[in-house]
Amino acid sequence: MSIAALQVARTGLDAQSERMRVIANNLANVNTTGFQRDRAEFATLAYQMMTAPGARSSAENQYAVGLNVGTGVRMTGTGRVTTAGTIQNSSNPLDLAIEGDGYFRIARPDGTVGYTRAGNFHLSNEGKLVTGDGLPLQPEIQIPDGAQSVTIGSDGTVSVTLQGQSEAQQVGQIEISRFINPAGLQAVGNNLYIETASSGSAQTGAAGAEGRGAIRQGALEGSNVNVVQELVDMIETQRAYEVNSKMISATDEMLRNANQQL
Structure with missing residues (x-):
């Protein structure tokens, strides 16, 4: 014994x-x-x-x-x-936070889709919204060269004002994905999660609709x-x-x- x-x-x-x-x-x-x-x-x-x-x-x-x-x-x-972290304002218009449930969709190098709450995006040399590792946001958002300002609405609508124009024009819409069981997502590093049988399928659509959180521009969500x-x-x-x-x-x-x- x-x-x-x-x-x-x-x-x-x-x-x-x-x-x-x-x-x-x-x-x-x-x-x-x-x-x-x-x-x-x-x-x-x-x-x-x-x-x-x-x-x-x-x-x-x-x-x-x-x-x-x-x-x-x-x-x-x-x-x-999966409780949300504290949202803090920043001076960067490409910083995005999700107020509520959901994840940003990111294209991974192997062709699969990853999901993240980290909204600290940047512009690539082609004008696309990408993560710090250069992975593009899905669907791709292309910011025209010479854009004077970028405005992202709570529903994910992306608008820019070009030089010499007074009215903003829409260039795309950021989509948000939510899951029945977000705790079932598999962490793979680089702030990314991937879908699993436990998480259920991604329910993707406009931010602020059907239970998905709204997007807040110029802010970042900290860790919880x-x-x-x-x-x-x-x-x-x-x-x-x-x-x-x-x-x-x-x-x-x-x-x-x-x-x-x-």
Whole structure:
């Protein structure tokens, strides 16, 4: 049984180590635009049933509770917290924030579509709206050369005013995608998520319609990481790791005493 206790404590060390890694990633991305924090989720491992509850202890009696011994814990996944971060104004007209549910659509190099909450866009050398990595927004938005101003409405309508003209002209519309289960999106790095069977299919359309959030120009959404909460979780994880380490030391001492006595 003592050897089994070592195994149980080892699973606890592994689980808390993985949780600390999740917390570290959250804190590392505290200033990442549109970042959504992860939460470590755990589940018990299989139980060893020595005596089933209700089994006969004698011809006339039965066990009330039985004997069921756990074998440890494992981390089952990382649930993403999809609450919105704080929106802050900026002086850049190409900075966009989504007020509500939804993601911007980004064309990935392999031809697939990625989704992001990070709206810090730039102009490419061809005048297209792109991410910091040069990935184009979908559908593509082309800003004409010599545009004096760029105006993006809450519904995603993009208008520009050209030199020598008094009236603005529409050059495209930014679409927003939402998902039934946004936590089911798979993070692939570079602030991008991809669709999975768990997230459901993207419901794409104009911003501000059918449950999709509205677009706010000249603003960026910060990460939803709460530093104080992450520090509290970090201390809790550290304490749990230490307790599991002490469990291994105590079990080892018990085995040593047993070997000396027998």
